[in-house]
Amino acid sequence: MSDKIKIYKNCLLDLDETLLDFHASEKIGLEKVLRAKGLSFSEEIYAAFKVYNKSLWKELEKGTICREELFTKRFAYIFGECEGDSSDLDPLAVNHEFINTMSQNGVLLDGALEFVKRIKEEIKDLKIYVITNGATVNARGRIASTGLDRFLDDVFISEDMGVTKPSIEYFDMVLDKIKQPKESCIVIGDSLTSDMLGAKNASMVSIWFKPEGDIESAVKEYGIDYTADSYDEIINALKEWDKKHSF
Ligand SMILES: [Mg+2]
Structure with missing residues (x-):
């Protein structure tokens, strides 16, 4: 007799x-770290950091710089934008402190905790998994610091897995786990x-949260099943999906 695996709504x-x-945590992390080093912080400094950081990530994607160069360069640059003495500071070490500080200061979107609580309560046999591209310490830390971890069945972070969304390999690995x-x-x-x-590549049902731009053509192109502007709308879509599928 073979063991029948229980199927959940995942x-x-x-x-x-x-x-x-993400950006709220990034801003808190940057402010705390710069101030702790005796440097100034302002909205302008944060805006400059974001612009420069973005250009460095593009360089990284092109392969013209490595991660360590990105981490070093962004702080070497931002020191030049701040008031205060940064002559003794090591940009790479400060970057490390920044990532740690950011990871301890997760910021929930309004209603996010209530939302995950509600879907567990309102939909029978439902499991919640987080799928995210990014650094492990940053994602795990922010999840734990917000209390979100109490409602999650597991977390799948691209850095741990060695593959990223939207690749089919990423989703296959999640299914396997x-x-x-x-x-x-x-x-x-x-x-x-x-x-x-990713959902399209993996042939999974999808809900596009906070859709924007040319929604109609994006829905067609990506084969999106539902769109939702709020957590309430996601819950409604989940209930509709739940009704259509019994496993
Ligand atoms: Mg996102």
Whole structure:
């Protein structure tokens, strides 16, 4: 007699801008670290950091710099924007402190905790997994610091796995770990190019959170099943999906 595996409704939830506010944590981390070093901090300094950081990430994607160069360069640059003496500071060491500080200061999007609580309570046999591209310490730390971890069944971080959304390998690895069929999974996220494309690549049902731009053509192109502007709308979509599928 073979053991029958219980099938759940599996929510694969993106992290940043779906449950947590990445930029709010980044700003807190930067301010705390710069001030601790006796340097100034302002909205202008944070804006300059974001612009320069973005250009460095593009360089990294092109392969013209490595991660360590990115981490060093962004702080060497930002020291030059701050008032105060930074002559003795090591940009790479300060970057390390910044990542740690940021990871201890997760910021929930409004209503996010209530949302995960509600879907567990209102939909029977539902599991919640986080699927996120990013650094392990940063994602795990921010999740734990907000109390979100109490409601999650597991967290899948690209740095741990060695593969990233939207690749089919990433989603196959998640299915392998949760031992559930793809038909039982629904992907929820704000990004077209990682979450919605990932769901399409993996042939999973999808909910596009906070859709923007040319919604109609994006829905067609990525084969999106539901769109939702709020957590209430995600819950409604989940209930509709739940009604249509019994496993
Ligand atoms: Mg996101």
